Amino acid sequence: MKDLRLDYALTWHAWVNRLVQNAETCIALVGDVTYRTWLLYLAASAVNFEDDMTDAVEVRFEKRRKTY
Numbered sequence: 001m002k003d004l005r006l007d008y009a010l011t012w013h014a015w016v017n018r019l020v021q022n023a024e025t026c027i028a029l030v031g032d033v034t035y036r037t038w039l040l041y042l043a044a045s046a047v048n049f050e051d052d053m054t055d056a057v058e059v060r061f062e063k064r065r066k067t068y
Contacts, residue, residue: 004056005049012046 019026019039027035048054 002058004058005052005054008054008056009046009049012042012049016042016046 016039019035019042023035026038045054049056
């Protein structure tokens, strides 16, 4: 099992940064309230991953091979 929590935190931070960089375009498309809602959601999610409040793991299953 691989813990992806910190990788996810980096990804969510990247999404926050891109949203902020494109704020004018986003606000023009969806309005200020929706923009701020998504900004809060993305930023809070990033912090939750950083602070170990949310987790993401990869679990891999393999079929056993028969040995003769």
